[in-house]
Amino acid sequence: MRAISTRVIKELQKRLGKRWALHTPEDLLVYEYDGTIDRGYPQAIVFPNSSEDVAAVIRIANKYGLPVVPRGAGTGLSGGALAIEGGIVIALTRLKRILELDPVNKLAVVEPGVVNLDLSKAAAPYGLHYVPDPSSQRACTLGGNVAENAGGPHCLAYGVTTNHVLGLEVVLADGSITWLGGKRYDSVGYDLRGAVIGSEGTLCIVTKIVVRLMPIQPAVRTLLAVFDEVDQASAAVSAIIGRGIIPAALEMMDQTTIQAVEPALHVGYPLDAGAVLLVEVDGIEEAVVAQTAKIEETLREQKARQIRVAADAAERDLLWAGRKGALGALGRLAPNYYILDGVVPRTKLPEVLRKTYEIGARYGLRIANVFHAGDGNLHPTILFDERVPGATKRVLEAGGEVMRLCVDVGGALTGEHGIGLEKREYMRWVFSEADLDAMRRLKAAFGAGERFNPSKVFPTDQEQAVVAQRRVVEQIGPDAYV
């Protein structure tokens, strides 16, 4: 990648201060990565400290014809924060202030660099929390959550990021700053806030977020159910929903995942179980008691061989640690892994799981399944060793087949991780040229052109089924998440 001209660096440094505009290879190295293993090569990275700083950077980028790429914590799983066309990475991490926390009106105004879990921690003393809870919440930022319309296990009953954001202050491609929505639930005019959420940094840069805070429910029950077969667990998921219960969370892990998690975290998962279900209900005490009883009954009918109800907060935390630490634990089973993100209608879960294992078998690859069973959002994780010749190629092909399977049964290409770089070529599996054209018109309305996060979301002009990009997943370590 071409080094950036010194004139640009000088202007950036003049505006932000020398230490907040970096350009040397050593400095840029760290910012080539995100949660995947694709790489991007930024020409500069800047750390603005205000919305006006962000606007100034964009105006400088415009002047020199450089693209910009917003970056939060770099935990994204679809290549969203990678500067694959070079340009200036705008890291929002200095913008990490909680500007207002209003417990009576149940909202907060935050900067995009605020870490997801930190917001809930700040709201906790008021009996409130921020609902969308991706497993990466100890590290990921709210700005990134907005870009990807992030979900999390508790989104089944309560919704995803777009249902919890009331307003966005954004910087547009021409460097102007404007609010979309605000502190009120309704505003007049087109729902541009709704269109920006999930737009993966391609329309504008978010510099403030107004979020809804929800009460921490008075009562909660967490159950763990153990099954001999994955099919039984999937059937149990449908049965619970069929009984008119929408749990606050409903997660599933298969045997491969259990065998990785248990030795690492000692939750109490039997190593020979086919699958475990983690079910959580919340609300008022009487409702929770009634629902728990119904769920236990349903689980027994579905042949759960063991049902455990967490006796206290500590046990509840342990059960959840097992789920949220699953990906990090999988790193013990193989040096490399590739996480997929797809959604299928719940009723198709048993079929899709079975076929996913078949795909794995055909390619000689081990696939672990850990996912948000309640909303059909799967994360098959392919385990492998990149040093084995041809392994990576097989992994990508197998991954493509699994995604194709999700789409073929009426599902979606991505439930939470976004299209980014990873799946842009698959967009034509689900969208016609007219559909993509409508999206391009939205982009044109924002005047974003190819200036904001280029080469993301939209397919390139090359027609293809599976792109064998040179991608290898490296070991992320015990702090990884999915």
Added chain:
Amino acid sequence: MLDVRLIEQLSAVSGEESVLPADTLADFAIEGFVPRAAIAPDSIEQVQRLVLFAEEQDLALVPWGGGTAMHLGNTPRRYDIALVLTRLNRVLEYEPADLTVGVQAGIRLADLQRHLARAGQFLPLDPPFAEQATIGGILATAASGPLRYAYGAPRDLMIGIGVIQADGALTQAGGRVVKNVTGYDMGKLHIGALGTLGIIVKAHFKVVPLPATERTLLIASRTVTDAVSLAFALDRANLGLRALTVLNKEAAAAIGEERPLVAVRVGGEAAAVDAVIARVYQLALETGATAREIPDAEETVWEPMRRLGVSRGEVGTRLLAPYLTARASLLPTAVTPFIEALETCLPTTRPAITAIVPLGNLTATWHVSNPQQALELATGLFQIGQQQGAQVWLEAAPRSVKEQVDIWGPLPEAFPLMRHLKAQFDPKGRLNPGRYVGRL
């Protein structure tokens, strides 16, 4: 005067039986503006052909559903064809175990609810006139009712959409599953957009189980301020209520009650419902309010309440002349002073006001009999909104008001972006032109 040539052309495009009789054209008038033709296609392909024809002939289209909210919006700048979508009324896909449903946009809400009820489920949206209102119209006006408190607005329930663009192309976004971040969330743009970016022809939604049992309580307070405080207390108690609406004295009178009210819906398993009702009674007692349970509440309380801002039992644009209905969105803590300002802004007439306090969502209706008073009221309301930090717009107003003020209020900050968006999707301004914000 009948436009014979146009009608011939339209018959050729989508079939003679889709052209509605000339004597019905007056039914499709908007603010006195009568279209040249009204047409009711029966398939998405026919809609596409019609929209393409309109593009070729430079004709302005206004989409129609059940006609229950056509009073919303500014006066039309152009109006050639009423595009009636009520024949597109099929359920396309429904799998109860998936808790999702896909429908054509012309299906009536009540018909959809009956279909879902057979599997013990429902779409948790309750705008007024469910027997007439269509899904497409509900989406295009972002309509909701008291259940918004627990279940959210249309934007929170829709998971996929199909739209015919101004050039006749069918475009889809979202899908059939509840988690989906594939591409841009285009569906959000069309919700509340009055069809100005495209004609909605189908949509997919999340649905939820019907509660095992349901009960309604009306709690009478001394003053509306007390009622608002009680609403806060009930909300803070985290009881999982389905609806929590405050009615001022005038609104209460409209449903046959004497004092300001908090209306509450409780649903779920019987044991849980009993426990919640007991707590509601207790909280009411603590504030000196009196609670009582109402049987048949859907007919006697909730539907009349939903209809307060619209009419006294009729549907359509003709009867709204004497009414001015304002909607407001504000911070919950700003509700009490705002209600006070509304109740006193006209010396001779007090409005009927309902509010979902924890959402800062409010509707106020005045019966105004002369145009001058209506205009003063309208401008006064926008001023109050600006002073008190509330977003105010007029949901219904006499034509004379609409001709002089933009019923959507002051232009939003992001209006330039909205204008660009409209220019991208409807460059010739033929989809419901003039009705939307800034007379887009």
